[in-house]
Amino acid sequence: MDARDRVVEALAVEGERIAAAGSEAELRPWLAAGARVVDLGGHALLPGFIDAHGHFPGAGIYALVADLNSPPIGRVARISDLLGTLAAQASDTAEGEWVLGMGYDDTLLAERRHPTRRDLDAVSSRHPVAAWHVSGHLAALNSLGLARLGIVAGTPDPPGGRIRREPGSGEPDGVLEESAMEPLQALLEPSPLAAWRIVRRASSLYLAAGVTTAQNGYATPVQMRGLAWLARLRLLPLRLVLWPGEEAAGALLDGSLRLASPDARRLRLGAVKLVADGSIQGYTGYLSRPYHVPPGGDPGYRGYPRMPRDELRARVGRFHAAGFQVAVHGNGDAAIDDILDAFEAAQREHPRPDARHVVVHAQMARDDQLDRMLALGVIPSFFSLHTWYWGDRHRAIFMGPERAARMSPARSALARGLRFTIHCDSPVVPMEPLRLVWAAVNRRSSGGALVGADQRIPVMAALRAVTRDAAWQHFEEREKGSLEVGKLADLVILDRNPLDDPTGIDRIRVLETQVGGRVAWRAPDREAGP
Numbered sequence: 001m002d003a004r005d006r007v008v009e010a011l012a013v014e015g016e017r018i019a020a021a022g023s024e025a026e027l028r029p030w031l032a033a034g035a036r037v038v039d040l041g042g043h044a045l046l047p048g049f050i051d052a053h054g055h056f057p058g059a060g061i062y063a064l065v066a067d068l069n070s071p072p073i074g075r076v077a078r079i080s081d082l083l084g085t086l087a088a089q090a091s092d093t094a095e096g097e098w099v100l101g102m103g104y105d106d107t108l109l110a111e112r113r114h115p116t117r118r119d120l121d122a123v124s125s126r127h128p129v130a131a132w133h134v135s136g137h138l139a140a141l142n143s144l145g146l147a148r149l150g151i152v153a154g155t156p157d158p159p160g161g162r163i164r165r166e167p168g169s170g171e172p173d174g175v176l177e178e179s180a181m182e183p184l185q186a187l188l189e190p191s192p193l194a195a196w197r198i199v200r201r202a203s204s205l206y207l208a209a210g211v212t213t214a215q216n217g218y219a220t221p222v223q224m225r226g227l228a229w230l231a232r233l234r235l236l237p238l239r240l241v242l243w244p245g246e247e248a249a250g251a252l253l254d255g256s257l258r259l260a261s262p263d264a265r266r267l268r269l270g271a272v273k274l275v276a277d278g279s280i281q282g283y284t285g286y287l288s289r290p291y292h293v294p295p296g297g298d299p300g301y302r303g304y305p306r307m308p309r310d311e312l313r314a315r316v317g318r319f320h321a322a323g324f325q326v327a328v329h330g331n332g333d334a335a336i337d338d339i340l341d342a343f344e345a346a347q348r349e350h351p352r353p354d355a356r357h358v359v360v361h362a363q364m365a366r367d368d369q370l371d372r373m374l375a376l377g378v379i380p381s382f383f384s385l386h387t388w389y390w391g392d393r394h395r396a397i398f399m400g401p402e403r404a405a406r407m408s409p410a411r412s413a414l415a416r417g418l419r420f421t422i423h424c425d426s427p428v429v430p431m432e433p434l435r436l437v438w439a440a441v442n443r444r445s446s447g448g449a450l451v452g453a454d455q456r457i458p459v460m461a462a463l464r465a466v467t468r469d470a471a472w473q474h475f476e477e478r479e480k481g482s483l484e485v486g487k488l489a490d491l492v493i494l495d496r497n498p499l500d501d502p503t504g505i506d507r508i509r510v511l512e513t514q515v516g517g518r519v520a521w522r523a524p525d526r527e528a529g530p
């Protein structure tokens with residue numbers, strides 16, 4: 001994965017870094033010097049995968065909350081399954097304590113709707129219950145849960161959010177959108193012991209998938225303190241880049257918070273993360289043209305921004321002026337317009353070369369917006385697994401076939417020479433970089449449809465987007481992302497070379513993952529090397 005995409009036969013590691021790379025003959029002097037030899041036996045060695053955007057350690061949350069995912073990820077096929085899973089969780093939870101579940105997807109449930117307060121009241125009347133939508137942008141609560149949050153018929157919708165109501169009465173129906181569900185976030189701040197269990201689970205999932213650098217794409221002050229504490233205790237077995245969310249970023253600016261990292265190679269601060277809209281499959285992505293099948297019978301419905309355009313501009317400008325890299329979540333093209341306007345204004349007022357601001361997801365980025373990104377030095381980070389997990393529904397429901405065909409437009413970016421990254425947004429979907437690469441290369445939906453043949457990219461480009469370009473996005477291109485002399489020996493051994501069979505990349509197995517030249521994970525059936 002060097003600048004020329006060279007493939008070498010042999011690699012030497014000394015301490016935590018790569019000391020040599022080349023042909024077997026070129027590395028022969030290392031043998032004479034007594035190097036231990038690991039024969040890969042024809043397997044493939046790649047730089048460890050780098051998460052461009054996700055929410056570590058969110059993938060470990062199922063150590064604590066009910067798993068409400070539908071197939072192909074989980075087992076919840078209908079609302080009765082969801083209620084049964086939550087009821088089992090309730091039976092293990094003390095009365096009065098919250099019962100939490102995550103990952104349900106209304107468009108994959110047989111009923112094609114969200115669970116309501118009345119559904120969830122059947123789980124328990126003695127526990128407050130909250131079920132997070134797979135997007136993380138909506139949640140459904142039972143009556144006791146709503147009461148705990150103080151939400152009643154007369155509660156107005158908060159700015160940037162919505163309390164869905166029952167028709168007629170104005171009573172909340174249980175579903176909270178966007179900022180209306182923010183009070184729930186506090187419930188996800190676990191005790192130190194629970195936090196460690198979550199981190200341990202997430203770390204092993206990531207390492208087993210070949211990920212050596214994880215990313216937290218919206219860290220709260222509590223998470224920042226907690227993860228720094230675990231890093232100091234050497235309980236983080238992989239590297240982590242933290243993106244402070246707005247509260248944490250504000251606290252960093254006013255000096256009330258600092259990231260006490262013991263070692264910037266293990267834990268470091270990245271971009272400030274802001275959010276401009278929601279998710280298209282949650283009908284909260286902000287589009288310039290209406291949704292294909294609009295919700296609630298409003299044919300002009302285009303979703304909505306998380307905040308007014310001027311406010312986004314002020315917030316981006318503040319963090320840009322303070323020297324931060326800024327990453328803004330934007331799925332709909334109307335949101336992306338607002339984000340690019342904000343980046344452009346920030347650069348006009350405080351010119352900063354090489355700021356590497358990021359549009360996170362950039363799902364419906366238009367060609368003119370990719371041109372603007374190139375001109376502004378902005379990086380789109382695509383959630384390319386959308387074609388696999390939601391491709392059929394984007395075609396049939398949300399976007400229609402024409403717009404769905406050019407979502408996550410990686411090929412258009414590549415054709416312009418616009419550097420991009422791709423990500424899993426874990427725990428939104430499982431951390432599987434090889435399935436992610438496969439999705440960007442093949443663009444097949446789980447129903448078997450080809451979603452936008454023109455936007456498929458070559459394997460090498462997809463691999464770069466999870467290695468060297470992801471390192472570059474994190475300002476770590478000197479340390480990571482390729483197998484070059486002087487870089488950290490973050491390595492993954494795969495059973496097959498991804499270049500050999502582009503359609504089978506999702507079936508490649510990870511055999512071993514090394515962080516800084518030390519084995520951090522090894523497949524159970526793989527023998528220890530010499």
Ligand SMILES: [Zn+2]
Binds near residue numbers: 053217425
């Ligand atoms: Zn995210």
